Structures are given as structure tokens and as C-alpha cells.
Amino acid sequence: MDIINLLSEQISNQIAAGEVIQRPGSVVKELLENAIDAGAKSIKVHIKDAGRTSILIKDDGSGMSSKDAALCFTRHATSKLKKVDDLYQLQTKGFRGEALASIASIAHVTLKTKHKDQQDTGTLIEMNGGTPMRNEECICEHGTSIEVKNIFFNVPARRTFLKSDNAEFTHIRNEFERICIAHFETSFILTHNGNEVYNLNAGNLRKRITDVLGKKSNENLVPIEEKTDIVTISGFIGKPESAKKSRGMQYFFVNNRFFKHSYFHHAVSKAFEQLIPEKSHPSYFIFFKIDTAKIDVNIHPTKTEINFEEGKFIYTILLSSIKQALGKYNISPSLDFDMETSFDVPLSHKNEPPVEPEIKIDPSYNPFSKFETKKGTSSGTNKALNKQGFGQKSDTKEWENFYAIREEQKEGQTQLIESEDDYSKNKYLVKNRYLLSNVKSGILIIDTHRAKQRMLYDEMMSTFVTKPLSAQKLMFPLQIELDQNEIDSWVESKTLLSQLGFHFTIETEGLKIESLPSCVAEKDSNICVQNITNSLSGTEQPERGELAHALISNLVYVVSNNFHVKSDHEIESFINQLFTCEDHSFCPFGKPIMQTLTIEELTTKF
Ligand code: ADP
């Protein structure tokens, strides 16, 4: 009647091996991790037939005593964990004490090891499918060497499941690269069938990455660095132009352990949004240092997925540190560029106080004009705006097209307003929009329009998160006709809209707008309300932050249309103000604010 048996250790090890050891690459990963945990400074990996025939890993780490050597193949034998609390203080790669037992249960394993304090001889142990075959003294160097032969010899189904040598070796190489990038202070050798694949000397991270990826990659690496109480982020990202069609060089490490994290990956992709073509992938080598108690590495047997207690915070920090790094790279010449000389501001203006950028008023504005909306349709602007939201793909084409006409009109207008004389005096301003400046590597071009958008956005956002934006009561409230859906969408977001300065009441066939954000010029009231309506009714239950971003971006676009830099001294204060924005390289719509025309690029034009 009784049918329950306890499985033998050998069978349970084989079952565990099914989880931990899926292929030769998994053996390489586990053995490399053990060597790192043992403090090795030099690790050699020799592979035969993509690991089917043999995997030999030699290290110069601590080595094992003969007692430990005998014990290390037993399941749950580990030197890295003694009490439950240790689980939250882990500094090592391994801790389950499962790898060697699993490997030994599905292969022929020979271990030679000599503890660093041991003189004379070391220990040799041979295991065959989990059964000890030899345990004797041997002559060997300090450290450990483990050879794993005939993987899955006793699990034929697994052996036949292995892919081609090429595919299996790629797995080995991937595992090898993940570890050797994280441990650049250790030297590594990898050979396959006697051919050297990698011979990596100890060095720094940049050197290790370029040794692995090739010398040319050096110039494409942009450092990132961010220190907060919760996490320290460091490492490199690839320049946008080095993005590849295939994924690949994407590495996250937490406390030097490689891991995968789709949420953090999203942060990186978002930072690169609009800087790289669709379907191409940026490379990154990003290291997180975090208190071990704040992560859970225990959720996956191969430990490549990790839970973070403060994932959301880290996401934000990661996104901003990459944007900042990309920004710095984008304006890298400005690092060696001295504003005083490069802008060459006429001396006469140097001590004058900065002048507020001018907001022009349109005298033709008619507050009584009725504004018409296309009922029930969602315009291009609307769609485009929705795409600007957090965490969504963006496509600014529609957005920009929408405004192109307005911009053309505005430019025409400006030329009439500005006297020829004014314009020529200001020799650094092209078309009242592009500021040119000499920098060491060439010419730095700043799009003042986008710069203004960035300033306005930051200003409005930072006000908005603490208090409502200031509103201006309209002397003549705007009557706007809207369909029921549109009215509903205004009503649904009433609180948010009032924080932005929009106050309104509901009428039978629309709304009566009683106040607008005070930054909106009266002449822009209609277009502003129209755009807000489009954003509101086009997004399906947007998250509050996302909607705030869309609405504020919208206001920014409308307000920035009235902006022009005019005089030299104004330029100086304008630039100073721009550089106080944390993200001064990109406008709120993700477009670059500045570009450099290098001397080389200039030379090719002549
Ligand atoms: P874990 O790494 O989870 O502790 P393993 O099965 O991988 O479990 O290893 C068991 C133990 O064997 C380790 O805790 C360590 O003490 C010892 N060991 C394994 N490999 C090495 C090595 N290369 N050098 C020194 N000790 C090792």
C-alpha cells in the first residue's frame, strides 16, 4: 500500500542538475563562479568539442583542503552560507552548494586542488556520474583545477538535446564574457580545441571591454556614473551610432553578478529613444552596487534574474544617468570649451544684467472668436502627443509637421519685426534660432528653440510637482464646442487640469474656459485648448504622470513658439540658464538640443 520512497542522493542530484546544468555553458558558468569566489587572479578555461568532450578550468584561488575536496561534491555542501541571515549578506556568486554535486552527477569529473596554506601535496578526486572513484594525494599547484568530461553521458536524452558545436560554444563564450567583463581585475584565457579565443590580462573595465569587443569599440564607450544612498551605478554605454541590429552587448551586473532585467532594460531603451533607429540595440555595460539585503538573488536557480526592492527608484536613476551621459557625450566639446572666449560676447555687454526672453503679443488676437474642434476624430497631433508619454515609443514626425506651418509663419513674422541691423549685429544667431559657437573640436550649434522648450518644461514640471501652475483669469471666457466624449475627458482630468491652470465649467454643448495657465499668451488660447483636448481624449486612461507630461509638453510647445533670443547679452544668460537644466542635451520631445560640426566634418565639405 505504501508507495512513497525517498530518492537516492544520486537521483536527486541528477534532477537538480536538470535545473542548474542545462548545457556545457552552464558548467563553465558554475566553475568560473567558483574560481572567482575562491579569489582567483588568473583563470584558464580549455574547451574541447564545445564542451561535449571536456571542460577544464584551472584557477589560482584559495584551493581546498583534502577534507573540503571530499565534501564539495555533496549536495548542499557550501562554504558560503552558514545561517539564514547570511543569505541577505551574500558577497559570493554561489551559495546553494548545488553546482558541483549536480555536475558530478551527470559527467566524469576530476578535481585537483591544493589549499593555499597546504605545502607538499594536494588532493585528487574523481567522480563518475555522482559516484566517488578516486580520492588520493597528488602533486599539483596551489589552487584548483576541475575537468568535466563526457557531459550527460548518463542522461542520453539531454546529450541528444544539445545543439551544434557552434551553438553550444556560443553559449560557453557568452557565459565566459559575462564573467570576465565583471571581473576585469582577473586575467582569463579561453581556448577551444587548442585554439586561443581570449587571452585577457587584468586591467580596468574599459580595457576589458575593448579586449573582448575589439580595439575599435574604445571610442564608442561613454562612461556613466551615479551615486545615491540606495545604489551606485557605473560602467559604460555605447554611443548611439554604435547601436547594432542584433542584441548582444547588453550587460547588467549587480554587485558584479550578471543579471537580466527587462524593466531596467526598458530604462536604457528609453534613454536611447529617438537617438537610434528603430529595431537597433544600444550596447551597455552597467554595474549596480547595492546593499545585498536589498536584492533577492534567490528567485532563479541559475540566478540571472534578480528582484530589487527599490526597482522603481533605480529605474529613474538609471534613466537619468544615461541621459546625462549621452548629453555629455553629445556636447563633449563643451567640456573643453570656455564660454567666455568661445562666445566672444562683446565687452560692452559683459556686465549688463540678463534680459528676460521676450514674449510677443499678437495684436490681431480676437478673444471672441469661436474655436472649432473636429468632433469625434483624433488628430495627428493627438496621436503624436500620446506617443510622447512615459514608456511609450515616440514618433515626433507628426508632432513636428503639425507645428511646421506655425513655425514658418512665425519665422516670417520675426523677420519683419527684427530690423536687418539687429540681426547682423548678432553674428552668432542663424535664422533667429540656431546659435553657433566656436569650440575646440569645431562648431557647436544650439537650437535655441528646443533649448527653450527644455527650460520651460523643467520649470513647469518642477513647479507642478510642488504647487499648481499660476493661472490667468480670462476677461472673456472661451466658449468651446466639444462632443460628449471630449467633455467627459476634460471632466475626468479636472483636478490635474486645474493644477495646470485650466479652470472651466460645463456648458450644454461644450465648455466655458475661465482661466488658462498664465504662461499661455492669449493669442494661443485656442490652439492650446485644442491641443489639450486632443491629448485628453486620445489617451486611454493614461497614468497621471504620463498625462501631466503630455499636457505640460503641450503647453511648452505653444509657449515656446513665441520665443526668440535677440541680443548678445541675452544669449549669454540664455546659455547659462540652459546649462543649469539637468538634461540640457535633449528637448522634452527627445530631440537633440545641440550638435557639433567637427573640424573633420567641415574639412570634408571643402
Ligand atoms: P557553492 O558555490 O554554491 O557554494 P558549489 O557546489 O559550486 O557550491 O561548490 C561547493 C563548495 O566547494 C564551495 O562552497 C567552495 O567551498 C568549494 N569550491 C568549489 N570550487 C572551488 C574552487 N575553484 N576553489 C576553491 N573552492 C571551491
Ligand code: MG
Ligand atoms: Mg558554486
